[in-house]
Amino acid sequence: EIVLTQSPGTLSLSPGERATLSCRASQSVTNNYLAWYRQKPGQAPSLLISDASSRATGIPDRFSGSGSGTDFTLTISRLEPEDFAVYYCQQYGSPPNTFGQGTKLEIK
Amino acid sequence: QVQLQESGPGLVKPSETLSLTCGVSGYSISSGYHWGWIRQTPGKGLEWITSIYHSGTTYYNPSLKSRVTISVDTSRNQLFLSLSSVTAADTAVYYCARAGNTFYVSGSYTNWFGLWGQGVLVTVSS
Numbered sequence: 056e057i058v059l060t061q062s063p064g065t066l067s068l069s070p071g072e073r074a075t076l077s078c079r080a081s082q083s084v085t086n087n088y089l090a091w092y093r094q095k096p097g098q099a100p101s102l103l104i105s106d107a108s109s110r111a112t113g114i115p116d117r118f119s120g121s122g123s124g125t126d127f128t129l130t131i132s133r134l135e136p137e138d139f140a141v142y143y144c145q146q147y148g149s150p151p152n153t154f155g156q157g158t159k160l161e162i163k
Numbered sequence: 164q165v166q167l168q169e170s171g172p173g174l175v176k177p178s179e180t181l182s183l184t185c186g187v188s189g190y191s192i193s194s195g196y197h198w199g200w201i202r203q204t205p206g207k208g209l210e211w212i213t214s215i216y217h218s219g220t221t222y223y224n225p226s227l228k229s230r231v232t233i234s235v236d237t238s239r240n241q242l243f244l245s246l247s248s249v250t251a252a253d254t255a256v257y258y259c260a261r262a263g264n265t266f267y268v269s270g271s272y273t274n275w276f277g278l279w280g281q282g283v284l285v286t287v288s289s
Contacts, residue, residue: 085268088266088275100209148273149269150271151226152275157208
């Protein structure tokens with residue numbers, strides 16, 4: 056199965072700053088089938104991005120996804136208070152679906 | 164709007180079978196989409212367990228396949244998960260979710276998940 060490694064484990068930033076989160080796959084992700092989720096405390100994950108760069112319905116344009124092959128990035132251009140949460144990537148290019156271990160975005 | 168709600172016993176004894184139900188409101192399971200179960204533990208993070216299409220197509224994570232059964236009751240609009248021979252390692256928050264686009268890859272299906280239930284904590288302990 057494809058192993059996803061997210062970095063950094065924790066990212067400390069201030070509101071208004073730019074966040075860059077990384078997700079690296081152990082092998083190439085077919086068709087760049089990669090999704091990003093945000094999990095706020097006490098809540099279920101919610102979809103942000105699919106197909107590496109397509110924002111889900113209702114997701115603001117400060118969220119953008121990029122990358123291909125084995126290296127993918129989630130960028131949040133200007134952090135809002137609700138963005139301080141844990142972010143997960145998930146690949147669906149090869150069965151079984153697998154998730155990264157998460158990046159915690161905390162307030163500096 | 165579409166909502167998913169997991170339910171089941173919060174405590175299961177080791178070696179017993181964990182059984183969970185996911186009630187779906189605002190959308191008929193038989194109308195489409197694949198539906199799945201995902202769990203979250205502090206140690207292993209998020210782990211996809213299994214998914215199903217209302218026609219009966221099922222697919223499983225190989226790491227759990229021998230112990231897992233997924234099913235649906237379209238008349239009740241419910242999704243079910245059964246996990247047998249549980250151990251402490253199966254202690255987790257279990258989520259049901261509705262998949263978005265689904266792809267047939269290498270003899271099985273893969274998908275992302277656009278809608279999640281709130282999750283239910285299941286503890287395995289004697």
